[in-house]
Amino acid sequence: MLVPDFPFSYDSWLRHPAGLGTLPPSAAGIEVAVVGGGMAGITAAYELMRLGLRPVVYEAEQLGGRMRSAPFPDNPELVAEMGAMRFPLSARSLFHYIDLLGLRTYPFPNPLAPSTPSTLIDLGGRRHRARSTDELPGIYQEVADAWDKALQERAELSTIRDAMQRRDVETLKAVWNRLVTEFDDQSFYGFLATSPSFQSFRHREIFGQVGFGTGGWDTDFPNSFLEILRVVFTEADDNQVGIAGGCQQVPRGLWLHTPADLAHWPAGTSLAALHNGSARPAATRIGRTADGFSVTDADNTVREYPAVVFSPHVWTLLHRIDCAPELLPTAHWTAVERTHYMGSSKLFVLVDRPFWRDADPDTGHDVMGMTLTDRMPRGVYLFEDGPDRPGVMCLSYTWNDDSLKFATLSAHERLDALLTSLAAIYPNVDIRSHIVGDPITITWETEPHFMGAFKSNLPGQYRYQRRLFTQFMQESMDPEHRGFFLCGDDVSWTAGFAEGAVTTALNAVWGVVNHLGGSTHPHNPGPGDLFHSLAPVDLPYV
Structure with missing residues (x-):
């Protein structure tokens, strides 16, 4: 990076x-x-x-x-990644140590990633299942195009990416220093709202709730736009892997x-x-x-x-x-x-098997997929290591205001709220029947030695x-x-x-x-x- x-x-x-x-x-x-x-x-x-x-x-x-992996008591070989869990291949200094230790990695099941079997997007009560952006309704492609156009026209994306690939420091510094001067006082939402390609509020809303790469961006909307540009320029949001x-x-x-x-x-x-x-x-x-x-x-x-x-x-x-x-x-x-600091909450459960791969009798699709939603869970991630082995579900991954919705709830209260919300998205899937043991959860802003997920x-x-x-x-x-x-x-x-x-x-x-x-x-x-x-x-x- x-x-x-x-x-x-x-x-x-x-x-x-x-x-x-x-x-x-x-x-x-x-x-x-x-x-x-x-x-x-x-x-x-x-x-x-x-x-x-x-x-x-x-x-x-x-x-x-925050590199914290909590083992499940009923199957300690499987863990809940309480903090960091996905790592971009552009993080070459980190991978110096990952490679030194000989650790095995796997493609992380981000929304619409090539290795993700399916992604379900649930917004405003409407659901769309897809393997790639091309399979989504046209408005999603419009949003993706608006984001790319805004970055190209206002943030010189191609010039920066090219300079990074060639490690052309002189060009990189010249362009970035101008961007710092221009955008230091600009919020992420302010950038979108003042970009000609994002004049539609509906486009901004969809982008905030779904986004591209790892998912929705709206909880980042109040932050400095420079924070977002660094993520985009360094490809930190792309080509991510987990550590087995x-x-x-x-x-x-x-x-x-x-x-x-x-x-x-x-x-x-x-x-x-x-x-x-x-x-x-x-x-x-x-x-x-x-x-x-x-x-x-x-x-x-x-x-x-x-x-x-x-x-x-x-x-x-x-x-x-x-x-x-x-x-x-x-x-x-x-x-x-x-x-x-950004706040963040997660809730993980161990399940008896990757039941989400079961075929829906009506559609033939998997009964569940990686899920992005505007409801309380926001992001649901599914982890498996073979059809006959237990699996892990991250039933919710949230940030800032969405994280604070969980802060006063016990682990089981959180689980009940999430299962109720997911039942509206997957009415024919009995997630609870597959859960083994108690949920594992965290809210980083209430952790005494952290007080937040990250700066x-x-x-x-x-x-x-x-x-x-x-x-x-x-x-x-x-x-x-x-x-x-x-x-x-x-x-x-x-x-x-x-x-x-x-x-x-x-x-x-x-x-x-x-x-x-x-x-x-x-x-x-x-x-x-x-x-x-x-x-x-x-x-x-x-």
């Missing part, structure tokens, strides 16, 4: 035989704190270990963060993995081995010391470090963790306060995002602000995609190496070495 704001080729940096850098001999084995054991934290810890440092990981709950056995295998796999090219540490060293099998408990306080930082954990153990990598949602800095004000400059604290900027928040992303570049900061490095989804330009967690973690790795007197190989410069030639455009403040 060559993100246009900062088009550094992280995948090439990772693959280069020279490695990510070297540290002075005096730094070998030095402890560095890594707060948060999600995808960003584990990536940073893994690479810091490879470089010869001793990362000390603090985790409040379980390794993986669950995505939590990636951070857990890196926790256990023993790299072959370690500096300082003996062969067979892993993050798990350096931690005696378990991460430190939650960090509760991060303070400043004369030589660096002190971190207090939930066991009231205090350790000192020359550097700290911080990967959780940045709102936890406001109340979950007692922080020294000096950790960040005042402008960065403002950016933390202004961070906006997503509102119009006018680009400047705040730039401050957070570029925080790893600390050469111009006062000494009291150096050595504390933010990374993770909140810092990433591509919110909601694990690729952004990985790449910002790599920024933090570069920052720690630089902070401790190390450097990159001249033939393999890192993100900080090329920062000034690739830096995100700096919009005027006054």
